[in-house]
Amino acid sequence: MATLVLTGLGTAIGGPVGGAIGSLLGNAIDHATWARPRGRTGPRLTELRVQTSSYGSAIPLLFGTMRVAGTVIWSTDLIESRGRAGGGKGQPTTTSYSYSASFAVLLSARAIRGVGRIWADGKLLRGAAGDMKAAGVLRVHSGGEDQAVDPLIASADPVTPAYRGMAYAVFEGLALADFGNRIPSLTFEVIADEGAVTVGAIGAACGPVTGGGTATLDGFAASGTARDVLALMAQAGSGWWAADGDTVRWHQDGEAVLEIADPGVSAPGLDGAARQRTTAPADTVPGVVSVSHYDPARDWQAGLQRARGLAGSRREERVEMPAALGADAARTLAEAMLARARTERVRRVVTLGLDGMAIVPGRIVRVAGETGRWRVMEAAVEGLAMRLTLVPVTAATMSVAGTSGRVAGAADERIGATLLVLAETLPLDDTLLNQPRLTVIAAGEGRGWRSAALLWSADDGASWTPAGGTAASGIVGIVEQAPGEAPATLFDTAGAIVVRLARGDMMLTDADEAALDRGANLAVAGDELVQFGRAEPLGEGRWRLSRLLRGRRASGRMATGDAFAVLDGETARTIDLPIAAMGRTVRILATGLGDGAAVEGRLRLSGTSVRPPSPVGARVEPMPDGGAVVRWTRRSRLGWRWIDGVDVPRGEESERWAVTLDRGGAVEERVLDTAMLTLTAAECAGGPTMAVRQQGMWGDSAPLTITLG
Incomplete structure (x- = not known):
């Protein structure tokens, strides 16, 4: 500093008096550096830009709480992983690829307490509770003096430093699927x-x-030179710095006031009058003062507050303050800077004798016989006199209200554990399957849940097969109240289902008859496929569903306590399984980000998806000789819309029927190729029962039971 240099030089040449003169001259020089903030000082707001590993990038010293991007200091290449799904009998195997990366980001040039939220491409990657929204491991090194080397970086580079005294974060295996398979632009909430x-x-x-x-x-992010940082502190703190020996001293309004006199005469060695007062033109005051800052109400993103001065001035002064300030504080700061610019248009020069050498820049003085207080901007020795340049002390600015504008922060949604609903139904698109199909509908306990990886096993966990990931989050819950029996051929206007959905934000809607005809509001409840035309909210996640279409696609029936899920193409994930799995219990394991351990679901695979539906429409036609002709109607795995008005396609290689006739314990099996059976009078005696099953390519249908007599 000039004060130190010139004080020492002056003392060596002229003793104590020379030292005093040198100190004053040094103060005058240092004043140009420290005392008065320039029009725009300090680092620009670069902390939110995409982080870079460019050589020489400034690493800020962080204070309080700030949102910063940091600098990438180490990374791996993208890591490619392969996944396979499918590959059942007659089906191709699907190979999928995913990518991840491991890297380290330097955050602060001084130690920190921790890291809160993390944003990736503007969306939350880590929530306030510390939960990661994408797969990967995060380690934060706070910068202590005993900080150890990160084990991942050390395994790749044995001579890597520990970066003691500096805080950094390491991501290990961060999944990049949500970010276009690239390292996203990250910003960190650093405490x-x-x-x-x-x-x-x-x-x-x-x-x-x-x-x-x-x-x-x-919060504050200090970078650049010490001069720039201290100048910004002067603006933020409404005070000023001035050199004082080998340090820089802080001054502000409220300090002790020194009384001085202005003799108003020429001093020895000076030309002209000693008393001077000047006022700069009004247009030297900026018309607008703008303060850029980080706004906590905007998730620490950049905000801008303005103070407007004289309407005729076109000059704008902008200060980019790398500080976390609320809108009110930033607006008040802008108003204070504008008030200071107005006040400091006035300059007052006072010339004293050598007894004024004790007065240094930064002191507050009062001139005898005048009102107001003055700040010493410059102190200079000229001849045998001390010349002081003074500016008025600006009165404190009253707090001014500011606004953060419309705030649309990134949603911090809880993920929670995975919820599974499993079902086996006939395909909804009239596909003729050659192997059984399991349908998985999944959601999460939290609305931030997105997906989970699936495995399946049909041998009680002896082996597991990858099945890819779940579909989009579905609407799931349980049946709290099941309706009574109702035909599948008419609207059930008397019955109703009460369901409790897994989350309060899950919503159901009404559907008119045209929408129902197109397949809207189809749900699985237990073993039944049902459509609902009316959905009435009851509160606390409970809904009453009415105007029902029951037993869709020859499905079974529901009961209270059964699982419930809405079926649609976006949320249903289907898994084709081998024929050998029919009759077995299939286990499904789901692993999502919110699952501490894999979530398991189980379903006995009955073959409903590949077997023909049970026949319907039993008719018994008595014959004159006491015999009877028994008829029934075939149903098919295809043609459920019945759009052409003719008989539905058979859906099997041939039409074959297995009939079991039970006459009081005497059981007889018959195989037919038509949907009718003629019985003699003797065969009808005693009121026997018949069980009729359609034989399909992959199994028999459920029976239609007919009682004669």
């Missing part, structure tokens, strides 16, 4: 200190200062 931090504490960490402002900031 460097507990609570707000004072201007004085920041200044003390950045340079040899004495004292400091008591004004507080929610």
Whole structure:
């Protein structure tokens, strides 16, 4: 500093008096550096840009709480992983690829307390509760002096430093599918200190200062030279710095006032009058003062507050403050800067004798016989006189309200555990299957749930087969109240289902007859496929479903306590299984981000998806000789819409019927190729029962039971 150099030089040449003169000259030079903030000082708001590993990138010293991007200091290449799904009998195997990366990001050039939320491409990657929204492991090194080397980086580079005294974060195996298979633009909510931090504490960490402002900031990112940082602190703290020996001292309004006199005469060695007062033109005051800052109400993103001055001035002064300030504080700061610019248009020069050498820049003085207080901007020795340049002390600015504007922060949604509903139904698209199909509908306990990886086993867990991932989050719940029996051929207007959905944000809607005809509002409840035309909310996630179409696609029936899920093409994930799995219990394992352990679901695979539906429409036609002709109607796995008005396609290789005739314990099996059976009078005696099953390519249908007599 000039003060130190010239004080030492002056003492060596002229003793104590020379030292005093040197100190004053040094103060005058240092004043140009420290005392008065320039029009735009400090680092630009670069902390939110895409992080870079460019050589020489500035690493800020963080204080309080800030949102910063940091600098990538180490990374691996993208890591490719393969996954396979399918591959059952007659089906191709699907190979999928996923990508991840491991990398480290330097956050602060001083130690921190921890990291809160993390944003990736503007969306939350890590929530306030510390939950990751994408697969991967995060480790935060806070920058302590005993900080160890990160084990992942050390395994790749044995000579890597521990970066002690510097805080950084390491991502291991971060899944990149949500980010276009690239490392996303990351920003971190860094908690460097507990609570707000004072201007004085920041200044003390950045340079040899004495004292400091008591004004507080929610956070600050100090980078650049110490001069720039201290100048910003002067603006933020409504005070000023001035050199004082080998330190820089903080001054602010409220300090002790020194009384001085202005003799108003020429001093020895000076030309002209000693008393001077000047006022700069009004247009030197900016018309607008803008303060850029980080706004906590906007998730620490950049905000801008303005103070407007004289309408005729076109000059705008902008200060980019790398500090976390609320909108009110930033607006008040802009108003204070504008008020200071207005006040400091006035300059007052006072010339004193050598007894004024004790007065240094930064002191507050009062001139005898005049009102107001003045700040010493410059102190210069000219001849045998001390010339002081003064500016008025600006009165404190009243707090001014600001606005953060419309805030649309990234949603911090809980993920929660995976919820599974499993079902086996005939295909909804009239596909003729050659192997059984399992349908998986999944959701999460939290609305932030997105997907889970699936495995299946049909041998009680002896082996597991990857099945890819779930579909989009579905609407799932349980049946709290099941309806009574009703035909599948008419609207059930008397019955109703009460369901409780898994989350309060899950919603159901009504559907008119045209929408129902197109397949809207189809749900699986237990063993039944049902459509509902009316959905009435009952509160707390409960819904009453009415105007029902029951037993769709020859399905079974539901009961209270059964699982419930809406079926549609976006949320249903189907898994084709081998024929050998029919009759076995299939186990499904799902693993999502919110699952501490894999979630398991089980379903006995009956073959409903590949077997023909049971026949219907039993008719017994008595014959004159006491015999009877028994007829029934075939149903098919195909043609459920019945859009052409003719008989539905058979859907099997041939039409074959297995009939079991039970006459009081005497059981007889018959195989027919038509949907009718003629019985003699003797065969009808005693009221026997018949069980009729259609034989399909992959199994028999459920029976139609007919009682004669």
